[in-house]
Amino acid sequence: MSTDTTDPARHRNGNRRRDRGRTPDPERERHLARRRAQRTRALRPWLLLAPALAVLAVLLLWPLLRVVLLSFQDYGLRQIYTGTSNYTGLDNYRTLLGDSALWSTVLPNTVVFAVVCVALTVITGTLVALLLQRLGTVWRVICSTVIMMAWAMPAVTGTYVWIWIFDPLNGIVSGGLDSLGLIEPRETNWFTDRWSFYAIATLNVVHHGFPFVAITVFAGLLTIPRELPEAALMDGANAWQRFWKITVPTIKPVFMVVTILSTIWDFKVFAQIYLMPGGSGSNPDIFNLGVWSYHQSFVKNQYGMGSAIAVLLTLLLLAITVAYIRALFKERDEL
Structure with missing residues (x-):
């Protein structure tokens, strides 16, 4: 009967010791730093614009979407009073x-x-x-x-x-x-x-x-x-x-x-x-x-x-x- 003497914990610890013993690659580190900086620069304007875009989405996009939805309906006073929708497809167009x-x-x-x-x-x-x-x-x-x-x-x-x-x-x-x-x-x-x-x-x-x-x-x-x-x-x-x-x-x-x-x-x-x-x-x-x-x-x-x-x-x-x-x-x- 054979037994596996490999200990997963000892294996991970050995990998960490080998990684610590390696000499860091300056070029690779600079490349990763540049990529992180580029992602940050690309994301920063959208983060700053996010509040304004959210307001515009509520004030502009939703009314526009509502108008488009109404254009596919036979919508009059009856629908306003009852709150129902009467979709007619492309009949209005x-x-x-x-x-x-x-x-x-x-x-x-x-x-x-x-x-x-x-x-x-x-x-x-x-x-x-x-x-x-x-x-x-x-x-x-x-x-x-x-x-x-x-x-x-x-x-x-x-x-x-x-x-x-x-x-x-x-x-x-x-x-x-x-x-x-x-x-x-x-x-x-x-x-x-x-x-x-x-x-x-x-x-x-x-x-x-x-x-x-x-x-x-x-x-x-x-x-x-x-x-x-x-x-x-x-x-x-x-x-x-x-x-x-x-x-x-x-x-x-x-x-x-x-x-x-x-x-x-x-x-x-x-x-x-x-x-x-x-x-x-x-x-x-x-x-x-x-x-x-x-x-x-x-x-x-x-x-x-x-x-x-x-x-x-x-x-x-x-x-x-x-x-x-x-x-x-x-x-x-x-x-």
């Missing part, structure tokens, strides 16, 4: 995409209005930024303060100011054109026609949005080395060539940021449309996606359909933003 008003009125109003507003906002803000760059210190402070007042004005207040300006009977525009004999105020209402309605809304949105673009682009202009435009000027480049060949490529990330933010803001404009005469529902020809979603939800009490419209607007914004960013990165990689 089928009804929405099959509605002729979406394609003939609501979607064109949303897309065309947003594109025009973004273009005019970025162009106007850029021109104002170039003006600020050429002004002296005193006038620069005065102009910056004035344009920031337009940005600080609440959207509701600004909308009512523009309503007063274009009031058919007592507005400045109607009164001025009446004094020139060009219109009859009692026969002219700027808010009933689809095109004049959105022209006023465009003035309102651009007036409220261009200060942000102007200040942001002006801050980008200050980062351009002075030697670049001076060298181009000595080479005979005119103002347009200096702007297009030097300014735009140098601060292209700034233009990307202001364009994306303006696109998001202008596609989901609500107050500037809803508060104008006819915008709250009496004139369906001027609905955009935001106002249409509100009208379906809180006027017709069709919360599922309103949620589907909101999801469609969100998907449209994501598609435009992703396409724009991909185009910019592709252009950068080709340089």
